[in-house]
Amino acid sequence: MIALEPYLDLIISVVYVVGIVLFLSLFALFATWLERKVAGHIQDRLGPMETGGWHGWLQPIADAIKLLIKEDIIPAAADKKLFKLAPYLVFIGSLAGFAVLPFAANLIGSDLNIGVYYVIAVTSLVVIGILMAGWASNNKWSMYGAMRSAAQMISYEIPVALSLLIPVMMAGTMSMVEIVDNQAGGFWNWYVFRTMPFSLIAFVIYFWASLAEVNRAPFDLPEAESELVAGYFTEYSGIRWAMFFLAEYGDMFVVSAIAATVFLGGWYAPFPFLDIIPGPIWFIGKTAFLVFVQMWLRWTLPRLRVDQLMYVCWKIFLPFSFANLLLVGLWVVLKG
Amino acid sequence: MSETKEIHIPLGPSPEKWDLLSKGIDPFGDQMILQMGPQHPATHGVLRLELKTDGEVVTKITPYIGYLHRCFEKVAESVTYPQVIPYTERMDYLAGMNMALSYVLAVEKLREIEVNDRVETLRVLVCELNRIASHCVAIGTFALDIGAWTPLLYLFQVREHILDLLEELSGARMLFNYIRIGGLAHDIPTGWIDKVREFCTYMDPKIPELNGLLSYNKIYIERLAHVGVMSQDVALQYGITGPNLRATGFDYDMRRDAPYSGYEKYDFQPQIGAGEQGTPGDCWDRYIVRVREMEESLKIIRQACDRMPEGDVKETIPKSLRKMPEGEVYVTTEAPRGELGIYLVSDGTDKPYRVKARSGAYCSVAAVPAISLGGLIADLVAIVASIDIVLGEVDR
Amino acid sequence: MNATYKYFRDIYLGVTTVSLGMWITFRHFFMPTITVQYPREKLIYPPRARTELRNAIESCNGCLQCARACPVEIIHIETAKAQDEDNAGNMPDGKPRKLLVLTFDVEMSKCVHCGLCVEVCPTESMHWNNEHEHVTFTREELMRHWATYPPEEVRRLQERDEILKAEKAKQAAEAAAKKAAAGDQPAPKPVSKPAADGAEKPAQPSAAAATPAIEKPAKPESGDGTDSPQKENGKEKA
Numbered sequence A: 001m002i003a004l005e006p007y008l009d010l011i012i013s014v015v016y017v018v019g020i021v022l023f024l025s026l027f028a029l030f031a032t033w034l035e036r037k038v039a040g041h042i043q044d045r046l047g048p049m050e051t052g053g054w055h056g057w058l059q060p061i062a063d064a065i066k067l068l069i070k071e072d073i074i075p076a077a078a079d080k081k082l083f084k085l086a087p088y089l090v091f092i093g094s095l096a097g098f099a100v101l102p103f104a105a106n107l108i109g110s111d112l113n114i115g116v117y118y119v120i121a122v123t124s125l126v127v128i129g130i131l132m133a134g135w136a137s138n139n140k141w142s143m144y145g146a147m148r149s150a151a152q153m154i155s156y157e158i159p160v161a162l163s164l165l166i167p168v169m170m171a172g173t174m175s176m177v178e179i180v181d182n183q184a185g186g187f188w189n190w191y192v193f194r195t196m197p198f199s200l201i202a203f204v205i206y207f208w209a210s211l212a213e214v215n216r217a218p219f220d221l222p223e224a225e226s227e228l229v230a231g232y233f234t235e236y237s238g239i240r241w242a243m244f245f246l247a248e249y250g251d252m253f254v255v256s257a258i259a260a261t262v263f264l265g266g267w268y269a270p271f272p273f274l275d276i277i278p279g280p281i282w283f284i285g286k287t288a289f290l291v292f293v294q295m296w297l298r299w300t301l302p303r304l305r306v307d308q309l310m311y312v313c314w315k316i317f318l319p320f321s322f323a324n325l326l327l328v329g330l331w332v333v334l335k336g
Numbered sequence B: 001m002s003e004t005k006e007i008h009i010p011l012g013p014s015p016e017k018w019d020l021l022s023k024g025i026d027p028f029g030d031q032m033i034l035q036m037g038p039q040h041p042a043t044h045g046v047l048r049l050e051l052k053t054d055g056e057v058v059t060k061i062t063p064y065i066g067y068l069h070r071c072f073e074k075v076a077e078s079v080t081y082p083q084v085i086p087y088t089e090r091m092d093y094l095a096g097m098n099m100a101l102s103y104v105l106a107v108e109k110l111r112e113i114e115v116n117d118r119v120e121t122l123r124v125l126v127c128e129l130n131r132i133a134s135h136c137v138a139i140g141t142f143a144l145d146i147g148a149w150t151p152l153l154y155l156f157q158v159r160e161h162i163l164d165l166l167e168e169l170s171g172a173r174m175l176f177n178y179i180r181i182g183g184l185a186h187d188i189p190t191g192w193i194d195k196v197r198e199f200c201t202y203m204d205p206k207i208p209e210l211n212g213l214l215s216y217n218k219i220y221i222e223r224l225a226h227v228g229v230m231s232q233d234v235a236l237q238y239g240i241t242g243p244n245l246r247a248t249g250f251d252y253d254m255r256r257d258a259p260y261s262g263y264e265k266y267d268f269q270p271q272i273g274a275g276e277q278g279t280p281g282d283c284w285d286r287y288i289v290r291v292r293e294m295e296e297s298l299k300i301i302r303q304a305c306d307r308m309p310e311g312d313v314k315e316t317i318p319k320s321l322r323k324m325p326e327g328e329v330y331v332t333t334e335a336p337r338g339e340l341g342i343y344l345v346s347d348g349t350d351k352p353y354r355v356k357a358r359s360g361a362y363c364s365v366a367a368v369p370a371i372s373l374g375g376l377i378a379d380l381v382a383i384v385a386s387i388d389i390v391l392g393e394v395d396r
Numbered sequence C: 001m002n003a004t005y006k007y008f009r010d011i012y013l014g015v016t017t018v019s020l021g022m023w024i025t026f027r028h029f030f031m032p033t034i035t036v037q038y039p040r041e042k043l044i045y046p047p048r049a050r051t052e053l054r055n056a057i058e059s060c061n062g063c064l065q066c067a068r069a070c071p072v073e074i075i076h077i078e079t080a081k082a083q084d085e086d087n088a089g090n091m092p093d094g095k096p097r098k099l100l101v102l103t104f105d106v107e108m109s110k111c112v113h114c115g116l117c118v119e120v121c122p123t124e125s126m127h128w129n130n131e132h133e134h135v136t137f138t139r140e141e142l143m144r145h146w147a148t149y150p151p152e153e154v155r156r157l158q159e160r161d162e163i164l165k166a167e168k169a170k171q172a173a174e175a176a177a178k179k180a181a182a183g184d185q186p187a188p189k190p191v192s193k194p195a196a197d198g199a200e201k202p203a204q205p206s207a208a209a210a211t212p213a214i215e216k217p218a219k220p221e222s223g224d225g226t227d228s229p230q231k232e233n234g235k236e237k238a
């Protein structure tokens, strides 16, 4: 019998990581199903209905199995090592964000004191993977997709960071748990509704800019189907493609979860008396709602052009974020 | 750098370029040659565009056509006159009625057949229904290329209604073989006119909805305004017709200016582009002209329903087309994608001696390089979508 | 001023039009869907729908009109004259059957569903069956054989037809020769030529009626059979 004591931390971490990977996979599967259902019903269709009986709820499993047993195709002229590595890098980038998501007061991978900062840093790791995929595919369309993606993600980091700074300033901390704790006690204490209208504007800017960060419509230029075939993953198929897909949905979850954490009160219920419902449910519920809104937007709006994307970032989001930041700073100082 | 590098160039480079290559100089400089199509999601079938790009800016475009060439003109010489009709409908498969009408009018002109009023009215009715269906696809795929998926599905619902109506009338959904030389294949089934009226009522709120969802969406306008501006000069030089020509502000519509099949009896207004959101003749104008044309078609359909005269639709169908008068005729009609001209030469036998089709989409493709140089790839996608080509009609 | 105005106006328009679009899609989210769950629910075809081509072979009289009307020339019909020994029976309209339809093959894979064959058919034996699920795994299965005669029977009947035809041609030729001989006595030599022509003329239409429109080179022996007796016939006469 080995003494477990010294390894207890390690075991807990491993269990948590496995749990998160499982959660991410399950969420991504569920999200693909939800996406199709949302798309279907918005377009007066039904979406998948066959697999699994009730509204085709087993469809994502069927798709996953199909992707797993598909032939693994690597283009002859591709840079094989990078080509194989890229999807995992992208996946890790999106997985790393989960480390600091506070599902509940004591259900968090690691309550870093620079939680917000960490999230901003690791989510931009994805860019490297995408650039790698685009370059290694040795395909012109992939290259275009990768370049667009890099330009877009790096630009949109700035408004994202600036608007995340507003709740940070109001809370006076970067720790996710503390930020959420500051919003306890009803929805009027959520940061999105405090210091109206500045934080609301910050929330809106964050939400839209995060769409660009995760390459979702109307900012889905890197994978713009009608322009670049499929952008940076044109050449991918089978399980590698599934990795990109998983990462995309994982990213959607991460950015929505952060919005839920810093703006929408994390695991707290909108009314104090509803707190009997466990925190993780509130948290995942709020996140899922934001994910739904992302899907709703995707099936409504056309796509922007590269220059307009940059225009929106640098000339609209950025000035507003700065003005916001200044005014909120002033407000915080005046309030003491 | 003195050895020959292995450079992958999709086109066979010319000898001079090989010389440069063997000296280690890249003849294309910073530019990249990009093959767009024939298997590309935004080329509306099998158009191939060979692009030279500098970054994302397109500096040279060469369209290649012919991937859907089905020898319509040659086949038409080897089948009898009525047997050509199914082939005409395969040119622009989205607007089979309009295609068949042009050919049928040519044969009728050659044979000097005067059809009765009911036939004419029904022909106008089905052609306008088909025009709406065709524009639905045009606008829907346009939106799809700009990245909006949902309008396509909404418009396909409208189209579905029309196809159901036409199926009930003719038996087929796309390749109708309904308009015949000297008449029509069938008279209308009972209650059909009421169904068409119902469709008009159903259609009425659809266009404002489309406008709200798409036409006046800021992102959509930004994507299309000032993009791919086609001046009137360019349009006339390239022989552009149909909605693309009207979008430049040139007020010309065959249905009004050279009426056929009794179009002079209807009250409608050809829509012209005025550069509402940008420059006259830009992509948005080409888009909105089609949307408004759907409304005009709806007007014509209503009038046709109201005035539907009595008569026998098979009254003037010739018993035999074995003996045709010798001669040649040229007939043009306003098809949804521009003027469709049919030039028909007869040598007196039961088969045409020569059939030439002049299609609007063919001219539109030719004008793509002229209007899209210097834009981004995304603009090119918008332009190709905005001129609304059907490769079946381009290649024939 | 103008640029500032435009800047804010653009933002305003962006926000309002995007919201309007989202409202429209949101409304559609709760509208009833139009999907028809195909294998379980099926749409009803209108009576005129051109679905799957069928031929009620017992009512087909072998007139070949459909084969002539088809723009893609995919209907292949072979017929033989009905004789008393066949007990061919009656057509549905009560008249005795004149032609046996030996083969009636349609290459459905090439059919364009134009409906011209159905329209010209005088007996309405060509028809649409109001079903559309004619999916097969191979192209051969799409070759529809509607005639019921086994191949040996087809060959036998064709040969019989040839022999009968040859006989007829011979009779006609003899009759013509007799006529010619009876009509003109003084010049036997030059007259023999027109007589031979005349011998072939009556043979021609009957041959055209019996075996036209057989583009299929499936039965080369029948083609030989048609030619050789006639040729011999002509030679003998000449």
Ligand code: SF4
Binding pocket: C053, C069, C070, C071, C072, C073, C074, C075, C106, C110, C111, C112, C113, C114, C115, C116, C117, C118
């Ligand atoms: S429906 Fe088919 S078989 Fe009949 S004429 Fe047309 S193509 Fe030929």
Ligand code: SF4
Binding pocket: C055, C059, C060, C061, C062, C063, C064, C065, C066, C067, C077, C120, C121, C122, C123, C124, C125, C126
């Ligand atoms: S047209 Fe009708 S009756 Fe004549 S051969 Fe064809 S199927 Fe038979």
